[in-house]
Amino acid sequence: MSGAERNGAVQPDATSQEIYDGGMAVRREVLGAAHVDRANANKDEFTEDFQDMITRIAWGGIWTRPGLTRQMRSAVTITAMVAHGHWEELAMHIRAATTNGLSRDEIKEILLQTAIYCGVPSANTAFKTAQQVFAGMDLADTDQTSAPPN
Structure with missing residues (x-):
């Protein structure tokens, strides 16, 4: 199944990379590329895991769901x-x-x-x-x- 057929990266068989990529795509669409670019430019060793978590869980796990x-x-x-x-x-x-x-x-x-x-x-x-x-x-x-x- 392609990503488009799955209606987001929230399917049980999605890879970690698919979830991240789907989340990043939605994050950029909703918040704007400039905002996401700033957030990524400002991350460092201390905040890198947090930015990854936001992208994967909030944007890739929730915002990509078809229910709302x-x-x-x-x-x-x-x-x-x-x-x-x-x-x-x-x-x-x-x-x-x-x-x-x-x-x-x-x-x-x-x-x-x-x-x-x-x-x-x-x-x-x-x-x-x-x-x-x-x-x-x-x-x-x-x-x-x-x-x-x-």
Whole structure:
């Protein structure tokens, strides 16, 4: 069976390399090549095993599974980041959620839901984080559209 037929690298017969490669492909698609390249460039002997684990288990073992859409996985991940107060990771996953097809209105609804189940103070910080992310994205879009052609 090819990797495409298996719908990700989560099948019981997948090799360690297939799981890693599948995870790296999804990680790059969701977070962007620049982010993944930075993470890999910054790894050293101390963090190398951690980066490998993230790629294999989170991205190759979970994000490649067929049971949820990437939009749903993003919604769950955003909620978990808010619940645990992981604001830098939240910012990264808000950007990833837009890559995965969630609209700003859908992200707003997710954050409103977190206000009830994770608490208003956490949702307040999450909304501020999202505002900053969207402002940065808008600025990047403006910079790209106003840049002179090559």
